[in-house]
Amino acid sequence: MLKDDYARTIKAGWERTTYGKWVRDEGVATYEGWFVEDVWKLETAPWPRLGARACFVTIYPMMEGQRGMYVVDMDPGAKLEPIHHLYEQIIMVLEGHGTTELWQEGDDRKHVFEWGRGSIFSPPLNTWYRMYNLSNLPAKFAAINRAPAAMNEFHNAEFVFNCPYPFRDRFNGEDGYFNVAPMSQRDSRNIWETNLIADALATDLDPADNKVAAGTVTAFHMAGNTLLAHLSQWPVGRYHKAHYHGAGAMLLGLRSEGYVLLWPSRAGGKPYTTGHEDDVVEVPWGRGSVYSPPNEWFHQHFNTGKEPARHLAVRGGNAFSGAPLGQDAQETRVASVDTGEGGTLLAYEDEDTVVRQRFRDALERNGVENHMQDELYAPGYIRAHSREAGWGER
Numbered sequence: 001m002l003k004d005d006y007a008r009t010i011k012a013g014w015e016r017t018t019y020g021k022w023v024r025d026e027g028v029a030t031y032e033g034w035f036v037e038d039v040w041k042l043e044t045a046p047w048p049r050l051g052a053r054a055c056f057v058t059i060y061p062m063m064e065g066q067r068g069m070y071v072v073d074m075d076p077g078a079k080l081e082p083i084h085h086l087y088e089q090i091i092m093v094l095e096g097h098g099t100t101e102l103w104q105e106g107d108d109r110k111h112v113f114e115w116g117r118g119s120i121f122s123p124p125l126n127t128w129y130r131m132y133n134l135s136n137l138p139a140k141f142a143a144i145n146r147a148p149a150a151m152n153e154f155h156n157a158e159f160v161f162n163c164p165y166p167f168r169d170r171f172n173g174e175d176g177y178f179n180v181a182p183m184s185q186r187d188s189r190n191i192w193e194t195n196l197i198a199d200a201l202a203t204d205l206d207p208a209d210n211k212v213a214a215g216t217v218t219a220f221h222m223a224g225n226t227l228l229a230h231l232s233q234w235p236v237g238r239y240h241k242a243h244y245h246g247a248g249a250m251l252l253g254l255r256s257e258g259y260v261l262l263w264p265s266r267a268g269g270k271p272y273t274t275g276h277e278d279d280v281v282e283v284p285w286g287r288g289s290v291y292s293p294p295n296e297w298f299h300q301h302f303n304t305g306k307e308p309a310r311h312l313a314v315r316g317g318n319a320f321s322g323a324p325l326g327q328d329a330q331e332t333r334v335a336s337v338d339t340g341e342g343g344t345l346l347a348y349e350d351e352d353t354v355v356r357q358r359f360r361d362a363l364e365r366n367g368v369e370n371h372m373q374d375e376l377y378a379p380g381y382i383r384a385h386s387r388e389a390g391w392g393e394r
C-alpha cells in the first residue's frame with residue numbers, strides 16, 4: 001500500500017537524522033504515529049533540559065517536513081529552566097496562566113509578558129526565555145518548531161542550544177514587542193504581523209471562501225520567523241474541499257470535532273471508488289488533535305460537531321517556510337486553484353460520492369444538521385455567491 005510504504009521509508013531515514021538521535025539520547029517521552037487524537041491524553045515524563053514533564057510528538061510527515069513538536073505540562077507554581085535555541089518555535093498555551101521572561105544574550109533587561117489559555121507566541125530565534133506558571137492550577141502548552149531542520153543542518157544538537165549569537169535583526173529589546181498588534185497590521189502578503197495572540201480560540205478571522213463556504217482564515221507571522229501560521233474556522237455541518245501541497249504543515253485542533261481524510265494524490269481524487277480505500281488515513285479530529293498532511297497528499301477537513309470548527313496551522317516544509325516568498329506565494333496559489341485548472345484543490349464536483357455519504361452519515365450519528373446545501377456542489381457556485389448570498393457563519 002502507498003500509505004505503508006510511505007511510513008516505512010521515512011521512518012527508516014528519520015531514525016538516522018541528528019534530530020532523531022537527539023530525541024532518543026535526550027531520554028524524553030515520545031509519541032509517534034499518523035496523528036495525535038488528543039494532546040491532553042499524551043503521557044509526559046521529566047525532560048531535565050526544560051525542567052518539566054514533556055512528550056515529544058512526531059507525526060510521520062513531520063519527518064520529511066522537518067518540523068518538531070512537544071507538549072509540556074507545568075505544575076502549579078512551576079518555573080522552567082531558562083533556555084535558548086537556534087530553532088524557531090511557536091508556542092500555543094493549551095491551558096493555564098503564566099508569564100514568560102525573555103531576554104537577548106548580553107542584555108541586562110528582561111522582558112516579561114503574560115499568557116493564558118489560547119495564547120500564541122514565539123520566542124525570537126535564539127533569545128533566552130523562561131516560563132513561569134504563576135497560578136495554583138496546572139498549565140500545558142504545545143510547541144511546534146524547526147528543531148529537526150536546525151539540528152540536521154548543523155549535525156550537532158548541542159550547538160543548537162549553546163550558540164551565543166544574538167539575532168538583533170529579529171529582536172533588539174524593543175518596548176512593546178510582545179503586545180498584541182492590531183489586526184490592521186498586515187504585511188504585503190496580507191499576513192498579520194504580531195508577536196502575541198492573546199486568545200486564538202476567540203480571535204476574529206477574515207472571510208475566506210475558497211476551501212469551504214463561509215470559512216474564515218487569518219494568517220499570522222511572528223518574531224521574524226520563516227515559519228508562518230494561520231487560524232482557520234468553518235461552519236457547523238460543512239467540510240472543506242480536499243487539497244494538497246508540500247509536507248510540513250502542522251495542524252492542531254482548537255474547537256469542535258470531526259475527522260480529516262488524508263490520502264496520497266498519486267491515488268487520485270476518488271480513492272474509495274478506484275480501489276485505494278486502504279490508502280486513506282482517517283484522523284479522528286477535535287480539540288487537541290494533531291495531524292500533518294504528507295507531501296502531496298490530499299487532506300480534507302470535516303466538521304461534525306455542534307459548533308464551528310477551528311484549528312491552528314503552522315506551515316512549513318520545503319514549499320512553505322524558509323522558501324523564497326515567490327515560492328511560498330506560488331504554493332498557496334496552486335492550493336487555491338482547482339485540479340482541473342492546474343492547481344491542487346479538488347472541486348466538490350470532482351470528489352468521491354462516498355465522501356459525501358460518509359459525511360451525511362457522521363452528521364446523522366451526531367444529530368447535527370447538514371449545511372452542505374446542494375448548490376454548494378455546483379461548479380463555481382461558492383466563488384460566485386460568497387457570504388452575501390447568506391452562507392453566514394453558523
Ligand SMILES: [Fe+2]
Nearest residue numbers: 243245249299
Ligand atoms: Fe493544507
